[in-house]
Amino acid sequence: xxxxxxxxxxxxxxxxxxxxxxxxxxxxxxxxxxxxxxxxxxxxxxxxxxxxxxxxxxxxxxxxxxxxxxxxxxxxxxxxxxxxxxxxxxxxxxxxxxxxxxxxxxxxxxxxxxxxxxxxxxxxxxxxxxxxxxxxxxxxxxxxxxxxxxxxxxxxxxxxxxxxxxxxxxxxxxxxxxxxxxxxxxxxxxxxxxxxxxxxxxxxxxxxxxxxxxxxxxxxxxxxxxxxxxxxxxxxxxx
Ligand SMILES: [Zn+2]
Numbered sequence: 001x002x003x004x005x006x007x008x009x010x011x012x013x014x015x016x017x018x019x020x021x022x023x024x025x026x027x028x029x030x031x032x033x034x035x036x037x038x039x040x041x042x043x044x045x046x047x048x049x050x051x052x053x054x055x056x057x058x059x060x061x062x063x064x065x066x067x068x069x070x071x072x073x074x075x076x077x078x079x080x081x082x083x084x085x086x087x088x089x090x091x092x093x094x095x096x097x098x099x100x101x102x103x104x105x106x107x108x109x110x111x112x113x114x115x116x117x118x119x120x121x122x123x124x125x126x127x128x129x130x131x132x133x134x135x136x137x138x139x140x141x142x143x144x145x146x147x148x149x150x151x152x153x154x155x156x157x158x159x160x161x162x163x164x165x166x167x168x169x170x171x172x173x174x175x176x177x178x179x180x181x182x183x184x185x186x187x188x189x190x191x192x193x194x195x196x197x198x199x200x201x202x203x204x205x206x207x208x209x210x211x212x213x214x215x216x217x218x219x220x221x222x223x224x225x226x227x228x229x230x231x232x233x234x235x236x237x238x239x
Pocket of ligand 1: 025203
C-alpha cells in the first residue's frame, strides 16, 4: 500500500485516506481556525455601518465555521471510522461550503449599488445555498456529479453576475480570481486515489479562494474610507 495514497473509491463507497492524508486533511484546515477567527474580528472592528457589521458577522461566522467543521469532521473520521457524529459532521462539512459561498457574495450584493438585478442574484444565491444544504442532508453521498455541478454553479454563477452588475472594478479581480481558484480546486476534490493528498490540496485551494474573498471584502467594502469609488453619474448628480 502506498503511504501517500490508497486506491480510488468504487461506487457509493467513500475513499479511505492513508495516515499521511488524514494528517494533511486535518492540518490544512485546522491551522486556519484561529487566523480566520482573528481575521473575522478585525473585519468586524473595521466595519463602520450597520450593513458592514452584519456582513462582517455573516462572512466571519461562515469562514470560521468552514474551517472548524472541516477540521472536526476530518479529525473524527481519522479517529472513529463510523459513528453518527461523523455522519452529521460529514454532511455539515459539505453543507457549510454552500453557505460560505453565499456569504462571500452577499457583501458585494448588499453593500454596493447593484439595482434589482443584484437583488435577484442575492436571492438566487441564497436559494441555491439552501438547496445545497438540503441536498447534502437528503442525498448523502449520492449523485456526486450533481453535487459537483451545484458547487460550480454556485461558485461561478454569482461571480459572473456580480461582475456584470458592479459599477466599479474595485475588488472585481480578486472576486473573479477567488472564483477561479475554487473551480480549479474542484479538480483535486474529485481526485481522491488518483493524485496523492488530493483532498488536502483541495483544502489549500479553498484556503486561497477564501483568503482572496476575505482580502477583497476587507479592502474594498469595509470602513468609512471605503476604497470603492461611486459611479461617475453620482458625481454629476451631486454637482
Ligand atoms: Zn475536507
